[in-house]
Amino acid sequence: MQYVAEKQTTNETDIDLSQRLEVAIEIIKEAGKMAKDAFTTMTPDKIGYKGPQDFLTETDLAVELLIRERLYTAFPEDSVYGEETGGEIKSNTWILDPIDGTANFARGIPHFCIVMAYVCDNDTKLGLIFDPIHDELFTAEKGKGSSLNGRNLQVAKTESFDEASLELGWNQRSSEENYFSALKNLCQLGANVRRSASGALALAYVAKGRTDGYVELHMNPWDCLAGLLLVKESGGVINNYTQLAEWHKGGPVFAVIPSLAEAVADKVLIEIEQYA
Template structure:
C-alpha cells in the first residue's frame, strides 16, 4: 500500500524527539519507585503510576501534533483506525516495580497497512533503538544487524511466557530448544527482547501470545536489521494479540519448529478486511 513519504518524514522527526521526553519521565518514575505500592491488573500483571503518566504524556503529544492519527495504548486502549500510534508506556513493569533496570518504552506507527516506524528506549541505559520501514535499524544512531550465527549450540534465545496460552506448550518449547543445544533465558521485557535480537545480543525471541504494543516496534527493528519474523498483523494481532517470533536467519527454523510459530513469507500487512474485522470486534 502506498504511503505519503513526507508524512512519514514528519512523524519520524517527531518520534525521535518524543522518545527522549518519554524516557525522562520514565527515569524519574523509576527513581521514585523503590518501596512504592504496586497495583495488579491480573496474575503477574503489574501496574505502576509511571505507566499511566508516560502513556498520558505520549497520547497528549501525539494528539496535539497529529490529531488525524489514531492511538492504541496498553493502559488506555483507543481506536487505531487506518493509521495509528501503538504504545506501551512501560514494558517490563514487573522489573520496573522491583527496581530492576530492564524495562523500556515501545512506540510504533502504522500506516498503509504496515508498521512504518518503531522506537524502543531503555531509559536507564539511555539506549534508543529506531527503525523505519525500508531504511534499516539503529541503536543510538549506529546501524545494527542481527547475529550471523548458524550453529545452534552457540545460540542464546529468549522466550517470553504468557498465561494466555497453556503452560505445557511453553515448557515443551523450552525443552526442545534446550535439547537442540541452545541456551534459553527470560528477561521479562518482551520489547527489549526483540530489540536485543535486532542488535545481535540474542539470536531469537519467541512468545506464544503477545500484544501489539509490546512487539510491533521490535518486529520492525528485527526485520530492518536483517532478521526474520513470524506473521503478526495478518493474524489479527493489532487488537487481539498473536504469537511472536523473531530471529537471526541462520537459526530461525529451529526456533520456529520448537514453538510452532510459522515464519513470515512476505510483508506483514494489516489488510483492509482484517482492519474492518478488528473495528467491528473492538
C-alpha cells in the first residue's frame, strides 16, 4: 500500500493535522495486522533481550520498519524517531513504539499495542494507540478531543480513593526503592494499584475511564506521548512531558482524573500542568 501526501510545512494547519491523522490511522491498522498475525505464531525462539526484563522480538523490528517506510513515503519531510531504530527529533517528528507491552506479546498475553505520536516543535499534536487483538483504536488530536473507534472519550468521574483504580508502571530506569516508595504512598491513599505491563494501553484506559490514573517514574517518549495527549483531550490531568529539558531521553509520567490528581501528585512528587 502507498500513502502519499502533499508537501508539508513546519507550521501545522488543521488541514495538515487532519491529513496526517487520516494517513496515520491507515498505517497503524496495517501495522496492527502484522503484529496480530505474528502474535498467533509466537514461539520462544523468536524472543530476544535488550537487557534485564527488556524483551525484543523480530516483530518489533518488522513493525517499526513498516511504519517508518510508510511515513517516509507519505511525509518525506517529517522525521521518524522509533524505539528500535532510533532517529532524530526535528520540528516535525513521528515518535513510535512498534510493540508496547513486548513482554506480554512474547509470552502470549493479549495485552499489547502499537503507538504513534506526532510532535511539532516540542508539542504533541496527534496520538494513536491501537490494540489489534481487541480491535481498539484510540486517537487524539490536540484541541479536538479524543476517541475510541470513533466514539468520544471522557475520563472517569470517580470521587473517592476507596473506589479508585490506579496503575503504577515500573522499569529498571528508576530504582526499586523509588518504585516501592511510590507504590506504598499510592496504596496509603486507599486506591487499588495495579500493573499490566503496557504503559501506553494504561494511559489509553485512563482516557477511556477504565482506570482513574497512571503514573510512571521514568518512561520513554515513544511509550507515553500518544497516551498523555489522549488523557488530556479526555479531560484528565497530565504533566508537561515535552517541556522537560531532555524529554527525548525520558522522564516521569502522570495522567490522573481531576478529582484525584493533586493528592496523587503529592504522593509521587511529580509536577503537573495547571488545570481548571
